[in-house]
Each structure stands twice: as structure tokens, then as C-alpha cells.
Amino acid sequence: MSDNRFWLPMAQVARSVRGKRSLIVAFSALPMGVATVMACGPFFPEQLLDNRAATLKQLPVFSFSREVTSLFPASPAPKPKELLSKDESKAKALYAQGAEAYRNPASADRGLTAFKAVLALSDEENARQKIAAAFMVGKAHAAMAFLPAHDPDREIADATSAFAQTRSLVAQGWPDPDELGLASLGEEARLHLRVGPGICGWKELVAHAACATELTPQALQAALSLYARQAAAESTSGDESLRFLLGWVSGQERLVTALSEDPFSRKLLSLYTLAYDDDDDLRKTALKALAGAARKTGLAPGDKTELLAVAAYRLGQFDLARDFATGNSTPLAAWVRAKLAVAANDLNGAASAYAEATKGFPVLTEKLDPEIEARIRGEQGVLALSRGEFVQAFSYLFTAGEKAGPDSGVAYDASYVAERVLTTDELKAYVDRHIPASPKPLPPEEGADAPAVTVGDTIRSLLARRLVRDQRLDQALPYFPEADDPRYATWEKKHLIHPFLARDQVRAYAKALSEARSRWTDAGRAEAWFAAARLVQEHGMEIMGSEQAPDFTVFGGSFGVGAGQDLSEEALASAGEGAAEGRNPAAASRAFIRPEERARFAQSTVTPDKRFHYRWVAVEYAVSAANLLPARSQAFAAVLCQAAGWQTDRTQELYKRYVAQGALVPFARQFGHECSVTPRFDEAQFYTPRHFWSRMKNKILRHL
Numbered sequence: 001m002s003d004n005r006f007w008l009p010m011a012q013v014a015r016s017v018r019g020k021r022s023l024i025v026a027f028s029a030l031p032m033g034v035a036t037v038m039a040c041g042p043f044f045p046e047q048l049l050d051n052r053a054a055t056l057k058q059l060p061v062f063s064f065s066r067e068v069t070s071l072f073p074a075s076p077a078p079k080p081k082e083l084l085s086k087d088e089s090k091a092k093a094l095y096a097q098g099a100e101a102y103r104n105p106a107s108a109d110r111g112l113t114a115f116k117a118v119l120a121l122s123d124e125e126n127a128r129q130k131i132a133a134a135f136m137v138g139k140a141h142a143a144m145a146f147l148p149a150h151d152p153d154r155e156i157a158d159a160t161s162a163f164a165q166t167r168s169l170v171a172q173g174w175p176d177p178d179e180l181g182l183a184s185l186g187e188e189a190r191l192h193l194r195v196g197p198g199i200c201g202w203k204e205l206v207a208h209a210a211c212a213t214e215l216t217p218q219a220l221q222a223a224l225s226l227y228a229r230q231a232a233a234e235s236t237s238g239d240e241s242l243r244f245l246l247g248w249v250s251g252q253e254r255l256v257t258a259l260s261e262d263p264f265s266r267k268l269l270s271l272y273t274l275a276y277d278d279d280d281d282l283r284k285t286a287l288k289a290l291a292g293a294a295r296k297t298g299l300a301p302g303d304k305t306e307l308l309a310v311a312a313y314r315l316g317q318f319d320l321a322r323d324f325a326t327g328n329s330t331p332l333a334a335w336v337r338a339k340l341a342v343a344a345n346d347l348n349g350a351a352s353a354y355a356e357a358t359k360g361f362p363v364l365t366e367k368l369d370p371e372i373e374a375r376i377r378g379e380q381g382v383l384a385l386s387r388g389e390f391v392q393a394f395s396y397l398f399t400a401g402e403k404a405g406p407d408s409g410v411a412y413d414a415s416y417v418a419e420r421v422l423t424t425d426e427l428k429a430y431v432d433r434h435i436p437a438s439p440k441p442l443p444p445e446e447g448a449d450a451p452a453v454t455v456g457d458t459i460r461s462l463l464a465r466r467l468v469r470d471q472r473l474d475q476a477l478p479y480f481p482e483a484d485d486p487r488y489a490t491w492e493k494k495h496l497i498h499p500f501l502a503r504d505q506v507r508a509y510a511k512a513l514s515e516a517r518s519r520w521t522d523a524g525r526a527e528a529w530f531a532a533a534r535l536v537q538e539h540g541m542e543i544m545g546s547e548q549a550p551d552f553t554v555f556g557g558s559f560g561v562g563a564g565q566d567l568s569e570e571a572l573a574s575a576g577e578g579a580a581e582g583r584n585p586a587a588a589s590r591a592f593i594r595p596e597e598r599a600r601f602a603q604s605t606v607t608p609d610k611r612f613h614y615r616w617v618a619v620e621y622a623v624s625a626a627n628l629l630p631a632r633s634q635a636f637a638a639v640l641c642q643a644a645g646w647q648t649d650r651t652q653e654l655y656k657r658y659v660a661q662g663a664l665v666p667f668a669r670q671f672g673h674e675c676s677v678t679p680r681f682d683e684a685q686f687y688t689p690r691h692f693w694s695r696m697k698n699k700i701l702r703h704l
Contacts, residue, residue, distance in 0.1 A: 044562035045409035048378045048397075049416060052592035055382050056342040056350070059314050060375050064275035065231065065239050071267065072232045081173040083127045091126035094118045095133060102140060112140040131169050135180040138162030138187060146197060156191050163188040182235050189226035189241070192219045205248050217258035220249060221265050228268060246272040256289040257296055266290075270307030274314065291317050306332035313339060331357040335376055338383075347387060354380040374404040378413065386592035390421050390600070391430060398435075401455040411455050412563040415547045415554065418459055420564070420604045421597055424466055431463050431479070443486045451487045458547070458554075464502070465553070468544040469606065473510040477503050480543075505539045516624070523635070523685035526628040530639055530679060533621035537646050540614025550611045560611055567593060567601040612647070619643045619650050629684050631661035637668070638679035644671045 048055045098114030101107040118126050118133035126133065138159045145155035163184035170181030193200050193215065200211035224245060230238025246268060249255050259265040269290055291312050309324035313336050325336040338353035357376050381396030394417040401411030418427050437460060441451040464479035480502040481488045488500035512535060515528035536544070545553040548564030555562065608616045622643035629636040637658055644654040655671045667677045 045407065045412070047409040047413050047416075047563070047565075048375075048382050049385070049413045049565055050409075052382050052386065056379060056592070057339060059274075059310065059339075060372065062271065062274040062372065064243065064271055066371075067271045067275070068228055068239070068242065068268070069232045069234070071264075072229065078171050078173040080175070081127070083175070086124040086127075088125060088128060091118050091121055091129045091133075094121075095129050095136075098133075098136060098140075102136065102143070110140040110143045112137060112144070115140060128175055130174050131166055131176045131180055132178070134162055134166040134169055135184055135187075138166065138184065142187065142191060145191075145194075152194070152197075156194065159191060160188055182230060182233055182238070185226045185230035185233075186235075186238055186241060189223040189230070192223040192226070194219075202244060205244075215255075217255055220245070220255060221259060221262055224249075224259075224265055224268055228264075242268070243272065250289055253289055260290060266305075267307055270311050273311050274307070291315055291320055306330040306336075309333050309336045318343070331359070331376065335379075338379070342383070347383065350383055351380075351387065354383060371404065374400040374408070374410060377403070378410040381410075381413070381417075382592070385417065385421070385597065386594065388594050388596050390417065390597070391426055393417055394422055394427075394430065395434075398455065398459065406453055406455045406458055411458070412548070412554070414455065415458065415462060416564045418462055419466065419547050420567075420601050423600070423604075424463075424470055424472075427459075427463055427466070428475075431460060435459055437478075440482060440485050441487065450489070453487050457481070457487065462547040465544050465546070468506060468509075469546075471513075473506055473513075476506060480506065500542070502539075502542050505535060505543050509535050509543065516621075521685055522628040523681050526625040526635070526639070526684070527679075527681040529621050529625035529628070530681075533618040533625065533643065536614050536621065537618035540612070540618065544614050544617075546606050546613070550606055550609055550613055557612065565601075567598045610648075615646050615648050616650070619646055619648050619654075622646075623654075626657075629681075632663040633680075633684040634663075634665060635679035635681050635684040637662045637665045638675070638677045641665075641667055641671050641675035641677060642679075645673055645675050 094114050094117050098111030098118070101109065101111035101114060104110075115133045115136045118129050119137070123130070138161075141155045141159035141162060144150050145152040145159065166184040167181045170176045190199060190201070195211040195214045198211070200209065200215055203209075204211050224242065227238055227242040227245060231242045232238075249259065250269065250272065256269065259269060273290060290308060305324040306328050309321050309328065310332055312318075312321035312324060318340060321336055322340055325333040325340070328334075334353045334357035338350045338357060341347070341350035341353055354376070358380060377396055378400035381393045381400060384390075384393035384396055394414060397410055397414035397417055401408060401414040404410050422430070435456045438454050438457055444450060460479045461481065464476045467473070467476035467479070481500055483499040483501055483503060485500060488502075490498050490500070509532060512528050512532035516525050516532060519525045519528055541551060541553055541557055545551040545557070547553050549566065550560075551557060552560055552563065606613050610616055622639050626636055626639045626643075629639065640654045640658045640662070644651045644658075651672045658668075658671065667675060670677070
């Protein structure tokens with residue numbers, strides 16, 4: 001922090017700020033828990049239902065940057081000034097003069113006179129130099145504060161005033177292309193770390209220099225506040241500076257104790273420990289220090305201590321967590337009380353505390369991380385599921401999924417409950433009341449990404465396919481997307497190539513099934529059965545595929561794991577108590593799985609329970625067609641030949657039936673492979689009488 005070589009005027013300052021070289025630029029070089037991530041397969045998000053006991057007991061990692069941002073109210077962007085086009089050559093010349101003097105260590109005023117002269121010009125003459133000049137006035141005063149024969153207190157006061165003026169000009173709408181208003185926060189924060197003749201910066205703090213022992217809580221409190229404002233404005237350098245300074249302070253017990261008396265500093269320290277706590281050495285974490293400081297200072301329960309309650313809970317100091325959470329009406333405090341109730345096996349008390357926590361949405365601390373909000377609602381759903389409140393559990397998980405996004409683990413949890421726990425009628429009733437079809441977006445421009453599908457869209461499609469599997473085809477139609485909905489169309493190289501025709505396919509499927517039972521002739525019914533078979537084989541994923549196991553429409557069938565739960569006895573037994581790996585860790589939290597949920601899970605099993613189950617459905621329809629056809633007909637052989645190639649475990653069975661009953665046909669060698677021959681149902685319709693008269697004709701000819 002004390003190295004001024006990074007700080008240059010005008011264009012150099014711009015590069016410095018854009019390059020994230022704020023006051024504590026080198027903080028980023030320190031180890032901050034950076035991890036190298038190597039991808040070796042698809043990423044499956046964590047589902048809250050994977051390990052219910054752990055979900056209800058553990059705390060997620062907080063996003064430090066997002067939580068710091070939430071500490072400050074959002075302010076509207078200033079209205080840009082309308083600048084008059086005038087000659088600014090004089091302002092530019094003066095600024096260049098000041099910049100040259102600032103670079104010269106022998107300069108008496110480090111360019112201060114020239115920078116002030118720029119500010120003294122009329123607005124028309126220095127409009128584009130105004131903020132830069134104010135910023136450099138602050139820089140010049142800061143530089144002179146440590147020169148002989150200068151009063152450091154006065155110079156620092158003048159520098160602080162100039163930096164405040166910089167931000168004031170930005171707020172008035174003057175142009176700030178180099179973001180100097182944001183940089184001024186870090187510059188001013190740095191000045192609060194003055195000890196004697198210099199700045200006690202990051203190098204000194206890392207080296208445990210003597211100046212570090214002279215930093216006062218008041219000075220650190222002022223610096224932390226300014227860095228937090230800078231970080232909240234999404235400044236990477238401000239975030240790095242704040243994290244470094246908080247990390248250093250966290251190891252100083254006297255400073256933690258003093259700073260914990262200030263509510264804002266206490267929040268910053270708590271947020272830092274929640275995001276960066278190192279479980280390998282708890283004695284050196286801010287979490288440990290905060291808990292100790294809280295005991296020493298005797299903070300009263302309810303004294304804005306919700307973050308300390310969370311911190312104490314994470315440390316395992318449950319009595320202290322209870323003390324800080326008791327009497328505190330904030331959602332975070334209620335969240336902690338809910339987790340403490342779960343640990344005490346008081347599920348009724350936990351449900352009450354979760355309900356209290358969610359009452360604070362959407363306003364939580366000042367503004368809670370959306371991911372944390374979704375997490376609390378999701379945990380409320382996990383608890384409701386464990387209490388047998390199945391529809392309510394789905395409601396909580398669905399709401400959490402809406403906030404977390406359709407590709408989140410909690411959205412997968414909501415789909416699991418919708419598909420395997422709720423009955424079809426329960427799900428349909430909920431969707432009809434609470435999940436209307438979302439507005440169809442306009443087609444995107446050429447080359448643009450397809451519009452996003454919402455969690456509600458996913459649940460409606462899940463219901464539609466479930467109704468098809470239940471043979472409630474007419475009821476299913478309204479829940480499928482419209483044909484021209486661009487969210488569901490097929491895309492190729494950013495181009496829409498054909499629409500999503502699920503409704504038309506379901507209508508055709510219904511027609512085929514109806515005709516399979518109503519047509520007059522066996523050949524006609526066989527043709528209808530085979531039409532249904534072909535339609536299911538080709539479009540089964542879209543019209544009747546299960547969202548999760550066994551078909552995994554959620555992934556387009558590309559993966560056979562990664563979403564949902566397996567509550568079968570085999571899965572629970574193989575996972576074992578305390579299992580933490582695999583996608584069937586339900587046994588790790590058997591106490592939170594009710595027998596009623598397992599019964600519903602079993603009753604909702606897709607039939608047959610095989611991957612891409614619709615292929616087996618298609619084969620069964622094809623067998624129904626074959627049963628109505630003459631065994632020696634071409635149609636009989638062609639139907640079995642096609643069905644044998646649909647990748648099920650019935651290929652050998654179909655081939656053996658053909659060998660035993662069918663006639664020799666040219667395509668016999670294609671069984672089990674791609675068999676594209678078209679069955680001739682028209683010939684099969686009159687196969688028996690034609691075959692009869694053919695034999696009679698041959699007999700007559702032999703006797704003539």
C-alpha cells in the first residue's frame with residue numbers, strides 16, 4: 001500500500017484502475033483459498049434431498065462479495081451532464097503540467113497548483129478534466145503528507161476532502177470514464193492506515209511490522225467502511241482490499257474485540273468468516289475470535305447479532321448460537337433456530353422457525369443473497385417432506401427452484417416431488433391453481449440464444465408427460481408447449497429449424513390407440529398398433545419420457561444419473577448409514593424419509609422401469625400388431641423386424657418368434673439391426689382368403 005509507483009496521473013491512472021490496481025493491489029497475490037478445478041464429466045448440482053440430515057444441519061457457504069453488496073442500498077446512476085463543446089486546450093495543458101510535476105519527486109507541490117488551476121477554470125473549459133483534476137488534488141495532498149516541512153494531518157484532511165469532492169462530481173453527472181470516483185474510496189481508505197511517517201500497508205501487515213501494533217480500531221473501522229463501499233460497487237480491487245484487511249484483523253484478538261462493538265464492522269467480520277472460514281485451524285479464524293469477543297463484550301441477544309448466531313452455529317458453539325438467535329426477529333436468526341430445533345429432533349419447532357424465517361422475504365438482513373434465500377425455502381421444503389406434508393413440500397421446493405433457476409439442485413428436488421411423491425391429480429390441481437403457462441417469448445434474433453425455460457415451464461411439461469403415461473391424453477395437451485414456442489423448438493447452429501410438435505404427436509398417438517381398438521379388420525387394427533409403436537419409438541422422450549429416472553428427460557436422455565432420488569430398498573441398503581457419495585445417498589438421512597413417501601415413490605414407478613422405457617412400450621405395441629397379423633405375411637415379419645431393432649432386451653425373443661412362425665423374407669438378416677422395410681398391411685388384410693384361393697387354384701390345376 002505504501003508503494004506509490006502504481007499511482008500515475010490521467011491515462012496511467014485509468015490503466016491502473018481498470019487493471020484493478022487499487023490501494024491494496026497486491027492483496028490478490030496472497031493465498032485466498034484459490035482452488036484448481038478440473039472437469040472430468042458433467043456437472044450435477046447438489047440436491048437438498050441427497051442427504052436430508054446434512055441439509056437441515058449444515059450451513060452453505062456464503063458469497064462474501066454478494067453479501068457485502070447487500071449491505072448498501074442501491075443508488076440510481078447519476079444523470080450525465082450535457083457538456084458544451086468548447087476549447088479545452090488550456091485545461092489539457094494545465095493538467096499535463098500537473099502530471100509532469102506529480103511524477104517528479106523533487107517537485108515542491110507535486111502538481112497541486114496546476115491541478116487546482118484546472119478546477120478553477122469554467123465548466124466549459126475543463127468539463128472532461130474536472131473529475132481527474134479533483135482526484136489528482138487528493139493524490140498530491142496525500143503525497144505531500146509524508147514530505148518534510150509539511151503537516152501530515154492537514155495534508156491528509158485536504159486529501160480526504162478532495163477525494164470526497166471527486167465522488168461528489170461523479171454524483172452530479174460529470175464524466176468519469178476512468179472510474180476515479182470509485183478509486184477515490186480506496187485512496188481515502190488507505191490514508192486511514194497512516195501510522196507515524198508512513199502508511200502501514202499490506203507489505204507491512206504481512207511482514208508483521210511494528211506499525212501494525214499501532215493501528216487503532218477507529219482507523220481500521222473507517223478504512224473497512226470505505227473498502228466495503230468500494231467492494232459493493234463491484235470493484236475487484238476494493239473486494240480484494242477488504243478481504244485482505246478483514247483477514248488480517250481476524251487474527252488480532254484485541255482488534256476483533258473492539259471492532260465487534262460496532263454493528264457494521266461486526267457484520268463485515270461475520271460475513272468474512274462465513275465465507276472464508278478454514279476448518280483446518282479454527283483457532284486462527286475470525287469465527288473463533290468473534291465468538292470469544294462476543295462473550296467478552298456481552299452483546300445482548302437480538303442486538304443485530306444474526307450473523308454472529310450463524311457464525312457461532314458453524315463453529316459448533318450451539319449455546320452461543322442460541323443466545324444470539326433468541327429474541328432476534330431477522331430471518332437468519334430464525335434459520336439458526338430452525339437448525340437448532342432439527343438437531344434437538346424438534347421438527348415442529350423447526351417448522352415454526354422456518355416459517356418465521358421465510359416471512360422476511362424478500363427483505364432479509366438488508367438484502368439477502370438470493371441463493372441463501374432459495375436455500376432457506378428449500379430447507380423448509382425438506383422439512384415439510386419429512387413431516388409428510390407432500391403438497392406443501394413441493395410448494396416450498398418449487399418456490400426455491402424459481403429463485404435458484406431451472407438447472408439448480410433445488411429445482412431438481414421440486415421435480416422429484418412432482419413426479420415421484422405427489423399423485424398425478426395432486427400435481428395437476430397445484431399446477432392449475434399456481435403455475436400458469438408462462439408468456440410465449442418472441443423468436444430470438446438470428447444467432448441469439450434460445451429464450452430460457454422457467455422452472456414452471458419444466459413442471460408443466462413434466463405433468464403433461466405424466467398424464468400421457470397415465471393414458472389421459474386429452475388432459476395432457478394444454479400442458480405441452482405450443483408448437484411455435486421458441487423455447488422448445490429444435491435449434492441448429494443458432495437457427496430455428498423446426499417447431500416442437502408434441503401436441504400434434506400426442507393427438508396422433510391418441511388417434512392411433514383409438515383406431516387400434518375400433519377398426520373393423522385385424523389388419524387395420526394391427527396397422528394402428530404399429531402406428532402407435534412407431535410414434536412412441538420416435539417421439540417417446542418428448543411426449544411421455546420421465547423427467548428423472550428412468551428416462552432423464554431433464555438431460556435429454558444423455559445421462560442416466562444426476563437428478564432425483566432412489567428410495568428403493570436396494571438403493572437404501574447399498575448406500576448404508578452415513579453414505580455421502582453417489583446419487584442415492586438417501587440412507588444417510590433415513591430418519592427424514594417417511595414410509596408414506598416411500599410408498600408413493602413405489603406407486604409412481606414408471607412401467608416398465610427401464611431406461612428409455614417408451615422403447616419397451618413401443619415394442620409391446622408392435623407385438624400387439626404382430627398378434628393380429630397372419631404369421632406368414634410380409635407385414636408380420638416386417639413389424640417384428642423393426643421392433644427388434646429398437647434397442648430393448650426383447651430382440652432375441654422377437655427374432656425367435658419370427659423364425660418359429662414367419663415366412664422367409666429378403667430382409668431376415670436385418671433383424672436386430674436397422675430394419676427400414678415397410679409392412680404391407682394392405683396385403684395382410686386379404687392374406688388368408690388370397691392364400692386359400694391360391695392353394696385351391698393349384699389343386700385344381702394339378703387335377704386338370
